[in-house]
Amino acid sequence: MSAPVDHVADFLVELGTEELPPKALLSLSESFRQGLVSRVESAGLAHGQVDAFATPRRLAVRIAALALQAPEQTLQRRGPPVSAAFDKSGAPTRAGQAFAQSCGVALEALGRETDTKGTNA
Numbered sequence: 001m002s003a004p005v006d007h008v009a010d011f012l013v014e015l016g017t018e019e020l021p022p023k024a025l026l027s028l029s030e031s032f033r034q035g036l037v038s039r040v041e042s043a044g045l046a047h048g049q050v051d052a053f054a055t056p057r058r059l060a061v062r063i064a065a066l067a068l069q070a071p072e073q074t075l076q077r078r079g080p081p082v083s084a085a086f087d088k089s090g091a092p093t094r095a096g097q098a099f100a101q102s103c104g105v106a107l108e109a110l111g112r113e114t115d116t117k118g119t120n121a
Contacts, residue, residue, distance in 0.1 A: 007068050008046070014060040022056060029054035036061050044070040077103060082112060 013036065020028060033052035040047055040063065048065035079085060085096030085107075092100075092107050100107040 008065040011063040011066040025054040032059045
């Protein structure tokens, strides 16, 4: 994965531990590395080479050229049915207001979508 050069930085995370068994260092280090890479990739962050390091008292992972920010995404959320979002006079209900607040927008900014289940705010 790649990202513009001015929006990346090397990232190092190190965990100090109690004495780890030497025979387990390789698997612990690799598990730490895989878990971190999985989370970085699920967040949509571009990155370069990933290296893992281990000593009996330290586990560390270095990620080269880690994107400082995830790319913009468009999310579509289904709100409550219009009949629940607005009362009979067209005034917003608590359900409609709460949904808009959870989206971080004003209720008026939400659209309406009709599908086989009905019309949703």
